[in-house]
Amino acid sequence: MRATLIHDRPVELDSAWLRRHFVTAGTPAETLYGDQGTDADRAAGRRPASVLVPIVERPEELRVLFTRRTAHLRDHSGQISFPGGRAEPHDLSPEATALREAEEEIGLDPRRVEVLGRLSDYHTRTDFRVTPVVALVSGPFELRLDAHEVDEVFEVPLSFLLDPANHQRHAREFQGRQVHYFAIPWGEYYIWGATAGMLVNLYRFLAQGGRPA
Numbered sequence: 001m002r003a004t005l006i007h008d009r010p011v012e013l014d015s016a017w018l019r020r021h022f023v024t025a026g027t028p029a030e031t032l033y034g035d036q037g038t039d040a041d042r043a044a045g046r047r048p049a050s051v052l053v054p055i056v057e058r059p060e061e062l063r064v065l066f067t068r069r070t071a072h073l074r075d076h077s078g079q080i081s082f083p084g085g086r087a088e089p090h091d092l093s094p095e096a097t098a099l100r101e102a103e104e105e106i107g108l109d110p111r112r113v114e115v116l117g118r119l120s121d122y123h124t125r126t127d128f129r130v131t132p133v134v135a136l137v138s139g140p141f142e143l144r145l146d147a148h149e150v151d152e153v154f155e156v157p158l159s160f161l162l163d164p165a166n167h168q169r170h171a172r173e174f175q176g177r178q179v180h181y182f183a184i185p186w187g188e189y190y191i192w193g194a195t196a197g198m199l200v201n202l203y204r205f206l207a208q209g210g211r212p213a
Contacts, residue, residue, distance in 0.1 A: 003062040003158035006165070007207040013158070015057060015136055021206060022117035022134070028204040032197045034123030035181070046129040050097035051084030053119070053134040053202065054108070056155060063155040064199075065137065066191065067106060070151050080191045082198070083108065083150075086128065094118060094131035106153055107144030112137055119201050124194050132198045156186045162203050167196075 005011040054065040066080050083102040091097040095115050102108040119132040143153060160166055161184060168183045170192075182200050183192035191199070 001057045001059065001062055003162060005159075005203075005206055006163040013062070013162075013206070015062070018055070018116055018136065018206075025205065025208055027120065028201075028208050031120045031201050031204060032122065032182075035125045035179075035194060035197070046123060046127050048087040048094070048097075048131070049085060049128045050087060050094040050101065050131045050133055051082035051198070052098040052102045052108075052113070053082055053132050053198065054102070054113070054137045055116075055135065055158060056137045057139065058155075062158040064158055064161055065153060065155050066189070066195070067153050068151045068189070070147070070149055079193065079195070080189055081195050082132070084130070095133050098131075098133040098135075105146050105149050107142070107146075108137070109141055112139070112141045114138070119198060119205060122194055122198050122201070130194065130198070132201070134202065154189060156189075156191075160184075160186065161199050162206065164203065167200055167203070 001014055003013045005013055056063045056065050065083075067083055069079050069081055083105045084098055085101040085105070087094070087097045088100070091100065095118075099110045099113060099115075102113070103110060114136045116134045116136060119134060122130045122132060124130060145153065166184050168185070169180060170183055171180045181193055182196040183190060184196045184199060185191065
């Protein structure tokens with residue numbers, strides 16, 4: 001169960017390495033604040049949300065689990081995402097939100113999840129302040145998809161996601177101006193926008209040298 005981090009030199013990661021890094025590493029010098037064009041002045045008014053970034057411990061390698069959202073949803077329909085959603089008043093923490101949403105959306109048993117830590121909040125143009133909660137998921141486990149929210153789930157090798165050669169930069173017209181965004185295509189799946197941005201932040205967090213937080 002390993003993954004390769006491509007940075008100044010290749011580094012082999014495993015579950016123990018990830019645990020240590022989340023304990024010892026500080027915040028990277030540079031992180032993506034959010035979707036291009038997101039107004040930082042409105043940060044205080046954004047709705048809190050969390051996603052779970054599930055790193056699955058497979059015998060052959062570490063992999064990351066994604067969902068494809070159903071086409072009829074109002075926000076981010078049909079897109080590739082992490083399981084997650086908006087915080088509810090009874091959620092005690094961003095971790096509680098992420099675990100609850102993952103259980104509701106894909107039936108992921110929280111007992112199979114080991115939370116490692118959080119990445120920097122990611123701000124979206126749909127007015128959410130999203131806290132990515134990174135976790136290890138141990139098998140075996142069975143998933144039960146909420147057909148209203150999730151069309152399918154799939155996994156991508158963590159090594160692929162941690163190779164900056166796969167972090168594509170694109171631009172498009174949005175509300176009369178050009179905005180830039182990241183994309184990390186994998187086969188038939190086009191991972192882009194907020195999900196790709198959070199993966200770039202994960203890469204930057206893991207690529208920095210471990211030091212006391």
